Amino acid sequence: MERDPALRPPSRRSEGARQVRASRRSALRQRPSSYRTCPQQDVEGRGRPLPGHDGQGCALRAGLGLPRLPIEWKVEEGFRDKGKNKDEIPINSFRRVCREFAEKWVKIQSEEFQRLGMLGDWDNPYTTMAFEAEATIAAELMKFALNGTLYRGSKPVMWSVVEKTALAEAEVEYQEVVSDTIFVKFPLTGASSGNLDPHELLGASIVIWTTTPWTIPGNRAIAYSPNIEYGLYEVTAAPDDNWAKVGDRLIVADSLSENLKTAARIEEWQRLNSVSPDTLKYSHAAHPLSGRGYDFRVPLLPGDHVTAETGTGFVHTAPGHGMEDFELWEDKKRLLEERGIDTAIPFTVDAGGFFTDQAKGFTGKRVLNDKGEKGDANETVIAALKDADALVARGKLRHDYPHSWRSKKPVIFRNTPQWFIAMDEPIEGSVDSLRDRALRSIRETRFVPASGENRLRGMVESKPDWVVSRQRAWGVPITVFRHPERGEIAPGPKFGHSEELVARITEAFRTEGADAWFADGAKERFLSGLVDDPAQWEKVDDILDVWFDSGCTHAFVLEQREDLQWPASLYLEGSDQHRGWFQSSLLESCGTRGRAPYDAVLTHGFTMDEQGRKMSKSAGNTTAPQDVIKQSGAEILRLWAMSSDYWEDLRIGPEILKANVDAYRKLRNAVRFMLGNLAHYRQDLRVFPGDMPELERYMLHRLAELDVQVRANYNAFDFKRVFQMLFNFCVNDLSAFYFDLRKDALYCEPYDSPTRRAALTVLDQLFTTLTAWLAPMLCFTMEEAWLNRFPSDKGSVHLRHFPDIPEEWLDEELDRKWRKVRQIRRVVTGALEIERRERRIGASLDAAPKVYIAYQELRAALSGLDPAEIFITSAPASSWARDRRMPSVWTRWRAWPSRSSWLRDANAPAPGRSPKMSAAIRISPISAHVTPRRPPVRKAQGCGSGGIGDEDGDGAGRGRARRSGAGHSVGEFQARYDRGPRLPDPRSGKQAVADLLIRHRREGAGDPCPVLRPRHGLEPRHQLWPAAAGLRFRPLGAHRVRPRRLHRAGPMAVPPGDAARRHLRRPHHRRRHRQRHRPHRLWGGGRFLLHADLRLRLVRVQSGRLLGGCRGRRPSL
């Protein structure tokens, strides 16, 4: 899966043809990669335990593919610091150090993932270096050896002569050097018919240009471009001693001809004719050194990489000395063989930079010496060309050239033996090739987003044979033996004892690790008894490409554990892994099992800054995940990942994070509100939906609606939609609507009023459902909320399935009706706002709106509803009435206006925005009369001696409860609880209040108010969720006793008092306030608070409770 960000194999990036390429990703560039998958992977893992997915859960199988190469660098560096050379160290000692180094990082990275709240089997992570894994990887490779697709070929690699080692692209940096350049003639010896008579071309020469004269002995072809116009030129005037003589006929790109003319000191020449691509197509030339051991045909090949920017428009092609040359050569292999041309790539340069005997006439000459300086090869070759009369011109060029990142010395491209897996050979025992199988599997795989399919297919279609060997030390070796004379490999399709050999190797690796391959006497140990003479066989010491390692994860992860199934449901990685893990896994599995190891592939983009640019240290726009966690907490990071469109590139930065912090608070507070009120809930208060008021049934309908959508979007991996949906629900439907409407009922209605009971039932359902839906995203917060309500050492919100929502809750008619109600509500709030501007009202309760509705159907929407309740306003006095539908319920404070008195046709123009309806606001006679705007300090009825005063006397005694008139007296309140059987949950705060009230009375303590302040005495589990303790509950009529001072006793900083904060909102008071209360400014943003909050959660995580619970009990598979 994800590799350590700091150790991720750097990938090749081009930054322009001539620019210096970054040799490594900068440290900063690497860091953000740990954003890449974690939250998505985890939410995906958590979102799965859904009914409909076989009822099974799914957990992340923690795994770490090891970046072999960077580890090897690091270890090498360590040795060099101690003055030791890698070559001097026994290979197995070196490998041991690598292993220890890797183990350290596995631990660190595992901890980082856990900090993010990722669920996973952290006690048993898989790594590609576990013995079991190494044995499996070797066994998988040997399957390819047995099915006939593994073969030994050759390929040019970047080679450092100084270090005598192959280098990866990432180990190379570009430096400016001065090179010898030469123009060389290749006389045409055969031409196909095009626009020219072939005879006219015979005797003419193709001119090439190169900066590496030493590659001429390796030349096997000339590349041209079908898009360039070429001309045939005849030299008519030149100095006598010139290399290009009068009468020479040269073929060159027209746009570059002047270039050549100048370089070759040609005074005059004449363009004879154009040379069309058709003419060149099947032509061939002689090697410039023909007659000196280079007597072969040099074909002309069309190549897309040929440009008319520099040189002559023809590219000298030495397949052993350049990637493009090699690819072109391989690409045209079939055609060349048909033309009778030997396609073998010569090994002209050895590991020391010396010409081999395959470079005839130059054997022993050297390209680069031990110090990385230029050898005698170039000069010798140039002299030979001059001698052969093939040289047209020579010069010098300053340009960028690859150098070893460590030694800073130039490198060369050099053909080396490598191991390949054939893409197009039929696999033994089957008719199709690896490519056929892979392409078929791609069609059968689900890609999210769908464009991933095109991308992967494009890459597989054009992939050359898979190179699986690397000349390194640390990794799993290519476990085959080779008979150099017969070219046979063991194990292999023709080798008689393959089965036994594979068993021996696998068994040895399983117990000793891959080091067994490099132990002394390994060859004899594995081959004895299976071959006549082990000495005739050669042990291959190449290391397997890391991509092969990672491509085998499915084999050693999924197949070797009973609780996991093959194939995997999903592979998830960054979109760059189309070339990496997705592809190597696909190929490996297709080769050995005939299909992809996954049913679906999910990709995500990369993390950018707020402007969508790459993060880089120099641009100063980096945001490291670790810093986000440190500052805002892991939840914020998770939320960010979820709310972003991860299919594309992700953006992150201070502003975006701030938005997520706010969103987080909103969600948290919605949950907290529910939690606080549910402290009073008991199962026997439960009401059946059929017995609920319409508003409650409407909320259940909304929940059922969401249920369908949330499940669908989790299934579609569209987390951002889930988030938006749930967030909007919490903000619009709950916070701004339902909670706001039902506060009165929850706080003020009698304990067992039907409305209150129904509201609590709905809250319970909302809580149960929302915690489950949000748990994959806000795993810490939801866990805490859940355990707060249902404390348990073993339980966890993450062990739950999404609750089943009965379909019967869906009620489209109700939905239509309440849409209209909310439409009317918006008109009223708009009208209220006008009155507010005029300073005629403050709270909505100061108003008694008259709503004029022209349309019958809109009017009908309000039938049976209490408008005052819906608009949170006061109702006309005349409408005070008892509920006719529920006469048994005591609701004397409640207004039930008759429809006729309240709704009228809008004949007269009324203030408002919509012609369909409008609202006229008048000041409520009731609120104005019963509770003046600044009420005098009142004494509550029925309070013992002293009574309860309005503590701060700022008129804050106003509240919605005043709508009910005098409200309950404490006596009434108490009477209710004296009845006994209806006592609430003994744990709830309400019970605590009741108990204390009773005790106070018995003891004659008088003032019951102090009991409303027990905040400081909360149990620890209530500390984070003060409302959960239910202590906000106050009996009606008891005046507000705000435990404000108690806030100050808390461990955190202190907010400005209410009065002070109100001042803050009036601009002319702000400045003075700021001067006075400067220390309080800490509170301004609220951000600090949030952090404190999250830190508290962290403590719990670190104490192991959350993770402990998850770890032992992740959902079984």
Add this chain to the structure above:
RNA sequence: GGGCCUGUAGCUCAGCCCGGUUAGAGCGCACGCCUGAUAAGCGUGAGGUCGGUAGUUCGAGUCUACCCAGGCCCA
């Protein structure tokens, strides 16, 4: 240069497949309200030439072509 992808309000995202009212949410911002979610809560408002240009069409955010900007993988 090639393959794949993206561009809608200050931010995060809908709408595009299948062209059709005045392009929608939420956040943020501005202005207010409330003080019994208060480390909260509620309301109202401003804010968009839908990356650009051309084309198809009665009509284009939506379809087509090109261009610009950005990303990943390759050359």
